[in-house]
Amino acid sequence: MAEFKVTPWKVEGKIDYDLLEKQFGIKPINDDLLKRIEKQTGELHWFLRRKIVFAQRELAWLLDEYDKGNRFYLYTGLAPSGPMHLGHLLPFMFTQWLQEKFGVEVLIQIPDEEKYWARQNLGMDLDEYHKLSEDAALNIASMGFDPKKTKIFLNTEYAKTLYKQAVKVAGHITFSTVKDAFGVGNDTNIGWIFYTSMQAVPAFLKSVEAGKNVPCLIPLGVDQDVHFRVARDVIGKLGYYKPAIMHNMFLPSLSGETKMSASEKLNTIYLSDPPEDVVKKVNRALTGQQATAELQRKHGGNPDKCMVCQYYRFLFEPDDKKLDKIFEDERKGRILAGEHKADLAKRINGFLDYHRKRREKTAKILDKFMARD
Amino acid sequence: MAEFKVTPWKVEGKIDYDLLEKQFGIKPINDDLLKRIEKQTGELHWFLRRKIVFAQRELAWLLDEYDKGNRFYLYTGLAPSGPMHLGHLLPFMFTQWLQEKFGVEVLIQIPDEEKYWARQNLGMDLDEYHKLSEDAALNIASMGFDPKKTKIFLNTEYAKTLYKQAVKVAGHITFSTVKDAFGVGNDTNIGWIFYTSMQAVPAFLKSVEAGKNVPCLIPLGVDQDVHFRVARDVIGKLGYYKPAIMHNMFLPSLSGETKMSASEKLNTIYLSDPPEDVVKKVNRALTGQQATAELQRKHGGNPDKCMVCQYYRFLFEPDDKKLDKIFEDERKGRILAGEHKADLAKRINGFLDYHRKRREKTAKILDKFMARD
Numbered sequence: 001m002a003e004f005k006v007t008p009w010k011v012e013g014k015i016d017y018d019l020l021e022k023q024f025g026i027k028p029i030n031d032d033l034l035k036r037i038e039k040q041t042g043e044l045h046w047f048l049r050r051k052i053v054f055a056q057r058e059l060a061w062l063l064d065e066y067d068k069g070n071r072f073y074l075y076t077g078l079a080p081s082g083p084m085h086l087g088h089l090l091p092f093m094f095t096q097w098l099q100e101k102f103g104v105e106v107l108i109q110i111p112d113e114e115k116y117w118a119r120q121n122l123g124m125d126l127d128e129y130h131k132l133s134e135d136a137a138l139n140i141a142s143m144g145f146d147p148k149k150t151k152i153f154l155n156t157e158y159a160k161t162l163y164k165q166a167v168k169v170a171g172h173i174t175f176s177t178v179k180d181a182f183g184v185g186n187d188t189n190i191g192w193i194f195y196t197s198m199q200a201v202p203a204f205l206k207s208v209e210a211g212k213n214v215p216c217l218i219p220l221g222v223d224q225d226v227h228f229r230v231a232r233d234v235i236g237k238l239g240y241y242k243p244a245i246m247h248n249m250f251l252p253s254l255s256g257e258t259k260m261s262a263s264e265k266l267n268t269i270y271l272s273d274p275p276e277d278v279v280k281k282v283n284r285a286l287t288g289q290q291a292t293a294e295l296q297r298k299h300g301g302n303p304d305k306c307m308v309c310q311y312y313r314f315l316f317e318p319d320d321k322k323l324d325k326i327f328e329d330e331r332k333g334r335i336l337a338g339e340h341k342a343d344l345a346k347r348i349n350g351f352l353d354y355h356r357k358r359r360e361k362t363a364k365i366l367d368k369f370m371a372r373d
Numbered sequence: 374m375a376e377f378k379v380t381p382w383k384v385e386g387k388i389d390y391d392l393l394e395k396q397f398g399i400k401p402i403n404d405d406l407l408k409r410i411e412k413q414t415g416e417l418h419w420f421l422r423r424k425i426v427f428a429q430r431e432l433a434w435l436l437d438e439y440d441k442g443n444r445f446y447l448y449t450g451l452a453p454s455g456p457m458h459l460g461h462l463l464p465f466m467f468t469q470w471l472q473e474k475f476g477v478e479v480l481i482q483i484p485d486e487e488k489y490w491a492r493q494n495l496g497m498d499l500d501e502y503h504k505l506s507e508d509a510a511l512n513i514a515s516m517g518f519d520p521k522k523t524k525i526f527l528n529t530e531y532a533k534t535l536y537k538q539a540v541k542v543a544g545h546i547t548f549s550t551v552k553d554a555f556g557v558g559n560d561t562n563i564g565w566i567f568y569t570s571m572q573a574v575p576a577f578l579k580s581v582e583a584g585k586n587v588p589c590l591i592p593l594g595v596d597q598d599v600h601f602r603v604a605r606d607v608i609g610k611l612g613y614y615k616p617a618i619m620h621n622m623f624l625p626s627l628s629g630e631t632k633m634s635a636s637e638k639l640n641t642i643y644l645s646d647p648p649e650d651v652v653k654k655v656n657r658a659l660t661g662q663q664a665t666a667e668l669q670r671k672h673g674g675n676p677d678k679c680m681v682c683q684y685y686r687f688l689f690e691p692d693d694k695k696l697d698k699i700f701e702d703e704r705k706g707r708i709l710a711g712e713h714k715a716d717l718a719k720r721i722n723g724f725l726d727y728h729r730k731r732r733e734k735t736a737k738i739l740d741k742f743m744a745r746d
Contacts, residue, residue, distance in 0.1 A: 095440070120544045156537040159532045159537065160532045164499070166574060167564060172493075172562065175557070175560070175566060176559040185548070186547065186549040186551060188548055189545065189548075190566050190569075191544050194563050226585070318383050
């Protein structure tokens with residue numbers, strides 16, 4: 001098992017759980033919890049085995065409720081600021097797996113207004129974010145979710161349902177709270193100040209609709225935890241169950257930066273990238289190998305710092321034994337950068353090709369997924 | 374410096390409307406404008422003749438557009454915090470008159486979330502405000518509006534239409550602006566900070582729907598002007614016409630307070646008050662008459678300080694000659710308080726009886742007025 005470190009904005013080395021617990025009040029997913037999940041699911045997703053999904057809030061409570069026959073639903077989402085890339089997939093892959101294993105419903109929020117507010121300085125029209133959001137909806141729907149048990153919605157299209165509940169949330173959050181949690185200030189627009197109310201709603205919406213409390217589990221990137229640090233108390237005040245949460249790490253960029261990000265286009269693999277671009281981008285990846293083939297064969301490399309190894313770990317090698325071999329080959333200098341990269345590029349292109357085929361099929365039934373008022 | 378305060382949430386002290394014009398940057402409705410209106414309408418509403426509707430923004434521009442064949446629409450509204458009283462009627466009576474005379478469309482916003490946010494400290498449920506808002510919708514629809522040309526909506530029921538546009542408005546308003554305009558602070562909830570975006574939307578909604586600019590005229594109580602001081606610039610930035618505005622004064626309470634208000638229940642006449650309550654309340658009215666009938670006959674009273682005279686002026690005597698006689702009788706001591714009050718109570722009860730009958734009829738066709746997503 002690789003050693004790594006996680007802060008909300010950095011993925012490297014050994015996780016400092018104490019720091020995370022202090023800063024966010026979240027807890028690691030310990031062996032007891034892993035066993036309890038495995039008992040229900042029969043196996044563990046590699047995100048769990050490799051601690052890519054590494055932390056949680058109130059997961060034990062959620063599993064207690066499940067044991068009592070009180071089924072939960074899943075809620076996750078994505079606020080697009082550009083076309084979707086590999087890094088965006090993690091919460092959706094994990095949520096889809098949970099849906100399949102537990103047979104539960106999923107709500108997926110695509111807040112098409114969030115980045116319009118959060119990045120008002122960029123001057124992009126709301127319509128542009130709306131188009132990106134529609135594209136994201138199709139990508140997400142294509143990831144294997146059950147159309148009978150999955151609702152995807154864009155906030156501006158589902159506002160009649162969402163706004164009324166957001167009104168209640170917003171009434172219980174002060175500017176001070178948002179200022180402390182999100183670092184907003186006097187020059188922040190009032191949309192961005194209000195926004196967290198909208199993100200809170202799907203965490204209790206099923207309870208509103210059912211007229212009784214339904215547990216909710218939110219798989220999310222750890223950077224989104226802050227919304228629920230604010231909202232959980234409010235949701236409790238409104239009389240609903242506070243949601244449980246599972247946090248995933250960020251996929252690093254190919255250059256080894258903390259998080260694959262649209263601001264680093266050349267090191268970011270988009271779902272729409274043609275095969276030749278993938279090859280080019282992977283060829284630029286940071287590997288941490290030695291200066292020459294000879295030195296690499298002699299001294300080996302460091303898989304923790306090799307983005308090719310890390311991409312296998314995060315997304316492209318579900319089999320732990322095979323992953324161990326990849327890491328071992330890297331350590332022992334048995335594989336050279338060129339070959340290693342070519343293999344990964346092939347694997348990524350295989351995935352993207354598969355995704356595009358699913359996307360074409362899903363486009364025909366997208367309406368089954370979409371919730372619009 | 375005058376000691377009065379006019380904000381959307383509180384009106385205090387004796388209002389110096391001239392000073393208010395300077396503070397708000399609004400202009401009086403001068404004789405030229407009155408003539409231009411009369412040219413179109415054939416007559417002037419008593420609110421205009423008596424300068425109860427006393428100020429405006431860009432009314433000349435609106436009339437210029439109208440002369441060019443560019444018809445406007447009307448927008449007004451009410452945020453209920455309790456049952457409706459006589460003071461609430463002024464903008465609706467005036468808007469209905471404008472609709473009739475100009476033959477134009479009307480949008481009426483009932484923001485059922487506003488007071489939930491603005492009075493969060495009272496702890497009233499959103500559902501309670503929603504019920505008050507439904508009741509207000511029926512009262513307003515009963516005031517003679519043309520069901521073919523009038524849309525009334527509660528914000529939480531029309532949020533799909535409103536929210537998307539409010540997102541654009543909110544993106545262009547900073548916390549600083551709302552802080553200065555509305556006096557919000559760190560302990561204000563983020564709903565109330567966001568709210569003004571929702572109130573702005575109907576001022577350009579017809580332009581969005583028409584796909585071209587349509588002028589908008591907003592008749593409102595002068596305390597609401599602040600929302601549009603903030604929103605007019607933003608609406609301009611979004612590429613739409615800035616709305617024109619006409620401001621009405623407040624109906625004073627029977628006790629002579631600046632504004633009839635639900636916090637002064639015994640001096641406030643509700644649309645639902647039974648006749649005997651109206652008689653009781655009017656009997657308590659401030660008249661400014663002399664201590665005895667004999668003194669009153671000898672010295673007379675002051676109609677400007679007599680709430681009975683003022684209620685005739687504001688609402689219950691449209692005929693200027695008859696109003697002059699009422700004022701003259703008061704001045705000359707020809708009428709005593711008891712008789713004067715009994716007459717007014719009769720007039721008010723006549724109006725309320727008429728209103729209740731219209732309300733019963735309107736209840737059957739209310740759906741023709743209501744816009745719901």
